[in-house]
Amino acid sequence: MTDRATFLGRIRAEIGTTLGLFTAAVTPRPSHPREIAETLRRELAERWRETLESFRVEFERVGGVYHRVATAAEAPDVIVGIAREREARTAIAWHPSALGTDWPETLTARGLATTMMPAGGVEAAEGQALRAVIAAADVGVTGVDLAVAETGSLVLLSGAGRPRSTSLLPPYHVAVFDRGALVESLSQVGVFLEAWHDGELAPWRGGAINVITGPSRTADIELTLTRGVHGPKEIHAVFVEGGLGG
Amino acid sequence: MSELSTPFRERAANALGDRFLQQALTIATTKFIDLRREAFEAFPEGEALRDRAREIKEATLQRLDHYLEQLIDNVERFGGRVHYADTAEDARRIILDIARRTGARLAVKSKSMATEEIDLNEALLHAGVTPVETDLGEYIIQLAHERPSHIIAPAIHKTKGQVAELFARELNRPVAADPEVLTRIARGALRQKFLEADLGITGANFAVASTGTVVLVTNEGNGRMVTSLPRVHVAVMGVEKVVPSMSDLVVFLAILAKSATGQKLSSYTTLVRGPRRAAELEGPEEFHLVLLDNGRVKQLAGTLREALSCLRCGACLNVCPVYRQIGGHAYGYTYPGPIGILLTAMLHGNGAVKDLAHASSLCGACMEACPVKIDIPRMLIELRKDNVEHAVAPGSERLVFRVFARLLTMPGLFRLAAPVARVLQRPFARDGAIRRLPLFFGEWTRSRDLPAVAGRTFSERWAELERESRS
Numbered sequence: 127m128t129d130r131a132t133f134l135g136r137i138r139a140e141i142g143t144t145l146g147l148f149t150a151a152v153t154p155r156p157s158h159p160r161e162i163a164e165t166l167r168r169e170l171a172e173r174w175r176e177t178l179e180s181f182r183v184e185f186e187r188v189g190g191v192y193h194r195v196a197t198a199a200e201a202p203d204v205i206v207g208i209a210r211e212r213e214a215r216t217a218i219a220w221h222p223s224a225l226g227t228d229w230p231e232t233l234t235a236r237g238l239a240t241t242m243m244p245a246g247g248v249e250a251a252e253g254q255a256l257r258a259v260i261a262a263a264d265v266g267v268t269g270v271d272l273a274v275a276e277t278g279s280l281v282l283l284s285g286a287g288r289p290r291s292t293s294l295l296p297p298y299h300v301a302v303f304d305r306g307a308l309v310e311s312l313s314q315v316g317v318f319l320e321a322w323h324d325g326e327l328a329p330w331r332g333g334a335i336n337v338i339t340g341p342s343r344t345a346d347i348e349l350t351l352t353r354g355v356h357g358p359k360e361i362h363a364v365f366v367e368g369g370l371g372g
Numbered sequence: 373m374s375e376l377s378t379p380f381r382e383r384a385a386n387a388l389g390d391r392f393l394q395q396a397l398t399i400a401t402t403k404f405i406d407l408r409r410e411a412f413e414a415f416p417e418g419e420a421l422r423d424r425a426r427e428i429k430e431a432t433l434q435r436l437d438h439y440l441e442q443l444i445d446n447v448e449r450f451g452g453r454v455h456y457a458d459t460a461e462d463a464r465r466i467i468l469d470i471a472r473r474t475g476a477r478l479a480v481k482s483k484s485m486a487t488e489e490i491d492l493n494e495a496l497l498h499a500g501v502t503p504v505e506t507d508l509g510e511y512i513i514q515l516a517h518e519r520p521s522h523i524i525a526p527a528i529h530k531t532k533g534q535v536a537e538l539f540a541r542e543l544n545r546p547v548a549a550d551p552e553v554l555t556r557i558a559r560g561a562l563r564q565k566f567l568e569a570d571l572g573i574t575g576a577n578f579a580v581a582s583t584g585t586v587v588l589v590t591n592e593g594n595g596r597m598v599t600s601l602p603r604v605h606v607a608v609m610g611v612e613k614v615v616p617s618m619s620d621l622v623v624f625l626a627i628l629a630k631s632a633t634g635q636k637l638s639s640y641t642t643l644v645r646g647p648r649r650a651a652e653l654e655g656p657e658e659f660h661l662v663l664l665d666n667g668r669v670k671q672l673a674g675t676l677r678e679a680l681s682c683l684r685c686g687a688c689l690n691v692c693p694v695y696r697q698i699g700g701h702a703y704g705y706t707y708p709g710p711i712g713i714l715l716t717a718m719l720h721g722n723g724a725v726k727d728l729a730h731a732s733s734l735c736g737a738c739m740e741a742c743p744v745k746i747d748i749p750r751m752l753i754e755l756r757k758d759n760v761e762h763a764v765a766p767g768s769e770r771l772v773f774r775v776f777a778r779l780l781t782m783p784g785l786f787r788l789a790a791p792v793a794r795v796l797q798r799p800f801a802r803d804g805a806i807r808r809l810p811l812f813f814g815e816w817t818r819s820r821d822l823p824a825v826a827g828r829t830f831s832e833r834w835a836e837l838e839r840e841s842r843s
Contacts, residue, residue: 127466130444133456137611137669138437144673150431153424153619155582184636246651253653257601261567277636286651290600294593312637316622319643323583323618332652333450333659334599337625337641342593345633346509346525348532349400350551355508355559356566357593357640 156320163321166314167306174305177275178365181308184278188340189353190361197368202232204364205267205300209238212360214264214298221245221287225269225302226370238265246286246330260289266296266358269370270303272318273363276311279339280363283322284332293338299358304369380704380727387698393529397699400528401690407634408687408741415636421626426744428620429612429681433672439581439614440663446584450646452659460490460666460719467492467573467606470660471501474604476570480562482588482595483507484575485523485684486608486664488706489719492573503573504565506594508558515542521700521708523686524632529699562594572598572656576609577684578624579661582617584645586661589628591639599644605656610664612680624683631743632685667718675754679714681744688738688748694731703728710738710748713755722758729755768812790832793825801825 156162170177182192193204209217217240222228230242241259248256260266268288272281280301284290293299309315315337322335342357353359378386387393412418432439444454457463471479479501481487493514496503505514509526513519515538520526527535536549539557547557574595578587586607588595599605615621629635648655671677689695689709700708705724707715710732717725729752732738738748779786800806801824809817816822828836 127462128456128458130454130456133458133663133665134437134441136665137440137672140669140672141434141437144677146434147430147677150427150434152428152431152616153623155617155619188636188639244653247648248653256653257567261563279637284652284655285649289653290596291654294596294600312622312626316619319618319622323585327649330651331649333645333647333649333655334596335643336596337637337643338639339635339637339641340639343591343639344508344555345591346507346512346527347530347535347551347554348396349403349525349528350532352551352555355555355592355594356506356562356597 156317159317159320159324163317166309166317170309170314171305174308177308177310178305180275180310181273181278184275185273185363186278188278189343190278190340190363193362193364195364195366198227198366198370201227201302201364201366202229202236205229205233205265205302206236206238208298208300208362209265212264212298215239216263217241217265217267218243218260218263218292218296219267220269220292224285224287225267229267233267240267243287243289243292257291260291260295263296265298265300266292266294268293268299268301270301270307270363272309272315273303273307274309274312274315274337277339279315279337280361281315281318282336282338284334284336286330286332288332290332290334290336293336294357297354297358298360298362299338299341300362300364302364302366302370304366306369380702380731383702383704384698384731387702392531393699394697396528396531397696400522400525401696404525404633404686404690405741408631408690409634411630411634411636415630418627418630421623422743422745425623425627426681428615428623429744432614432616432620433612433677433680436611436614436672439616440611442581442616443579443584443614443661444663446582447646447659447661448584450584452584452646452661455660455662457662457664457666460664463490463608463662463664463666464492464495466660466662467608468495468499468501470604470606470658471496471499471571474570474658476501476604478565478569479503479571479573480506480565480569480594480598480602481510481573482575482590482598483510483526484573484608485520485706486575486610487573488520489666490608490664492608501571504562504569506562506565506598507590507592508555511558511562512538515539519701519706522689523684523707523709523712525686529701566594566597566601569598569602570604572602572605574598574605574607576607576613576661577628578615578621579607579609579613580616580618580621580643581614585618585643586645587621588642588644589625589638589640590642591633591635593640595642596640599642599656600654603656604658604660605644605647606660606662608662608664610666610668612668627743628683628685631683631687631741667720671718675758676714676718676751678746678751679711679718679748681746682711682715683743685743687741687743691737691741693733693735693737698731703731710752711742711746714748714751717755722755722762725755726759729759766812769815772813787831790825790829794827797825
């Protein structure tokens, strides 16, 4: 089998015989992406109301259901309400350290049996058991790292306390966020993607980032739009005006 | 590829005779065209971004070795393994080795043209690994033992009734012909597979060199399942899929879904980097990236270089007057449509497309629809030229054109040709059109009309006008 040197050598040789089609440059990258991302966050904080409104419009356009509460204390009622209307009985939720609140207990106390995801990796046997719980859950409760106004998307980083499948296996995904997550455009997402990959990866970080735009959908049978083919059939975003804390 | 035992002409004729296919193609492609148009109309910066995206692709190709090297280093730095496949055969062997070593019995796949290209499913089956396609459209055509007919809508040629029959046979029970019901059934069946599978196999819409990230774009969420649940993830990508950085990636994301389905973004854009990390509950224990050449590298300096910028969005299929009539299967290879002809030539050599190179009206709609403005017509002409130089056309056709070329160089004879043709066409011409010609000329009129030679030619009328103006 070909090795790296031979494989790349052949590519290099081919490139050596051509000048290419035209003069071209790649996109310049920010030299200090973390600082730029921080500056951007501060700028965005000044106009979060407009950004939130555009986000709401786009999020609803892609089939999301938008909710708004004044304080974090009101959010569990919204989540329990969503579950009750859909006769959903069980939920899984990001670990409080990732979510910024200790809702799992509150949710369970109010009648939605909620399993908290572990704060980190676990032994194989426990992982198997948890997978069964996740696969059987009706509702997945997560936080949001970015809420993108241009596209109505939610960006979620995987990692400690925030397993990938929380927003994937349950038929109902409820994501809670506050103004700190709001960005305006895809190109701003690009800045954060650069910042998130700058330097050493924080120990809590996982290997996956998902940009979620509406519910799981397909039009593969006679172009009939159908929701919830593999992932959630409904996606809810709960905006907490007073902030999530944590 | 059993389709190839029949010549293209026959495959196309079969497709043209299939009324349902015709209808399905018209509805699907028209809908995709409208959605795409609306998406770009609502996105004024789209035009400039298309040029940006094309420039990034070109700049990447000019230093492809450099960016691949970065990609490889980063994948390895995060605990992934990189494999190098010169050919489809190599790629299959690499993946089978991984399957064997990890004791995999069940593989779930998210939609990937690259794995179609290397005929992976058959190889897996032979090796005792059951491959399950998890994109709903791909799942349907896998049950039907067919190939995708459209890059992004693989089963557009199937009715819901046909899908219900396939599911009923698979499940051994009657199934209602309702897309909603059928989708729910597929969800249940495939959910089980996701949870049981040992191996997750994907392509890559992009791979980011500066981070070692593989990017998958799906609407159903199967790309997420396949990269989260099985204990081994193998991603297969053509070498041209690498993009330098996240800053470049977002440029492509901004135009890809708009071109494909008219969405601003597909439901899920999934970025995965290496195997599961220590802090994580889920994710594969092993991550493998297979870099695939399979004819691509020699086009870096070849006539098909531009085709290496293709994003596989399918926009050129929808607007192509030929694709809209015959659909994907008639092309006979993995990649259909205008771009498919070029990719087929890239993968299988120019000889494979001697008929297909002519399956285009050269109208240019494909180039206009292409998010990165690939000049497909130009390359189709190159392929035709190559075919002419290698004398692929039948002797009769070449003779006719040689006589015609000669005629054009001799004005005296050329002037004579019109009156002669007017006499000769008499038995065949009616209402200004020739609908059927004898002998091998009949090929020309088999599926189209030839305008009859005019009662008076342009030069005759010109001469007349000149006389009139003088008098």
